[in-house]
Amino acid sequence: MKNFVYEFEGSLYINLTNKCPNDCEFCVRKIRNGIGEDDLRLTREPSFDDIKEMLSLFPLKKYEEIVFCGYGEPLCALSVLSQVAPYIKRLGFKTRLNTNGLGGLWNKRNDIPQLISKYIDSVSISLNASYPELYQEICRSRYGEDAFYAMIEFVKGCVENGIDTTLTVVDFIGEEEIESCRLLAEKLGAKYRVRETIRE
Numbered sequence: 001m002k003n004f005v006y007e008f009e010g011s012l013y014i015n016l017t018n019k020c021p022n023d024c025e026f027c028v029r030k031i032r033n034g035i036g037e038d039d040l041r042l043t044r045e046p047s048f049d050d051i052k053e054m055l056s057l058f059p060l061k062k063y064e065e066i067v068f069c070g071y072g073e074p075l076c077a078l079s080v081l082s083q084v085a086p087y088i089k090r091l092g093f094k095t096r097l098n099t100n101g102l103g104g105l106w107n108k109r110n111d112i113p114q115l116i117s118k119y120i121d122s123v124s125i126s127l128n129a130s131y132p133e134l135y136q137e138i139c140r141s142r143y144g145e146d147a148f149y150a151m152i153e154f155v156k157g158c159v160e161n162g163i164d165t166t167l168t169v170v171d172f173i174g175e176e177e178i179e180s181c182r183l184l185a186e187k188l189g190a191k192y193r194v195r196e197t198i199r200e
């Protein structure tokens with residue numbers, strides 16, 4: 001299964017799962033099966049050994065960091081992530097996690113920032129909105145508006161545990177909301193990035 005690990009724009013990505021508790025309006029999964037040439041729909045989720053085997057096929061020295069960001073939420077595969085990320089660190093690479101920040105709700109535990117701070121150097125968290133009603137309108141989480149509060153707690157935990165934390169929004173939310181999110185990111189002590197909406 002080649003789509004467990006894939007290269008995109010010079011970085012190496014690990015695709016652990018297609019599961020996700022959200023159904024975001026802007027999710028690329030609605031319009032494409034993958035990124036670039038790679039079909040990222042999984043027929044099964046990879047094990048630690050699958051990922052190790054796939055990583056051995058890539059010229060790892062050329063990458064500055066290895067990113068957990070698949071066609072789904074990586075923290076929905078926390079147990080495999082907790083094996084793969086320390087392995088990557090032992091190989092000498094930096095690690096980044098791209099997440100919706102809802103791993104606490106999914107895994108029913110509130111210590112995930114502390115846990116991952118041992119092996120994740122930076123985290124990019126989808127903020128998407130500055131208040132719960134809009135978050136739910138955009139992200140249509142199975143957890144309802146609780147998702148927004150859980151995501152904010154996750155952000156605080158990451159910052160407190162020394163993970164280099166960036167919050168992101170997608171540019172279709174409008175200038176006023178982009179600014180409100182920027183202010184919220186600042187208040188939370190996180191970096192901030194506006195992403196371009198991917199369209200068909």
Ligand code: SF4
Nearest residue numbers: 020022023024027100
């Ligand atoms: S959180 Fe990410 S993977 Fe999940 S629906 Fe939203 S954009 Fe898609």
